[in-house]
Amino acid sequence: MKKTILAATLAAMAITSLSGCVVKVGGDGGWDADHLSSWEKQQERNRKNLAQISLGMTVDQVRVIMGTADFNEVYQKDQGVVQVLYYRTHRLHGDGVTEKEECTPVVFRDGAVTGWGETAVNLAI
Template identity: 45%
Template sequence: MNNVKRLSLLMLVPLTVSLSGCLIVTDRESYDDQDYQQQDVADVERSNRAIIASFSEGEAIAVVRERLGTPDFSESLTLNGDSYQVLYYRTHRLHKDGLTTKDECTPIVFKQAKLIGTGELALDRLP
């Protein structure tokens, strides 16, 4: 064997060993993973329902945001000098499209940053 081939072989062995290893790639969009994502969303929905049920009228909006995090949707308006905020948190699934829509959320209604009600009934009672 000539020196060039021997040198090439000596360089190739350490390079090959250093490149060997294990690589795991996951595809979050695969069919199997969709079941996992749906379970994760179901856990969030269940947790949100339990937290919302624990609130009392007059609860501060800051406390609600602290316990539930960023809402999926939010709206605000001022009527007759009163400030109203509505925060929407996902609590149930209606569509199997992987998206969150308002009709899959529970509205939490505040007047002057204090909780006045939850759900569609509270939303319908806004002046």
């Protein structure tokens, strides 16, 4: 009887002394969104929302999907108005400050989407 109690006690001690780390991965293979910081959640949301943007959409339609841009530029070019909304989609610096280089630009010509990304900006300027 003493051997059984001793074995059970040792087994219980071994189980309670074990420690480890569990990493939960979401269903899409990415990190679990519950463990992301606010800026990581915003970046992930912006990347997903960019997939819903299509050519010809208006500025207002894009803002409904994407929300407020991190940066907004507007200028006149060749008798038309070019607007670029920048949304944070990736991190380059761990300084806590969002920079244009950490954003994906959405380009509009006369209020309609003409493209997004650096190529679209380069074509617009």
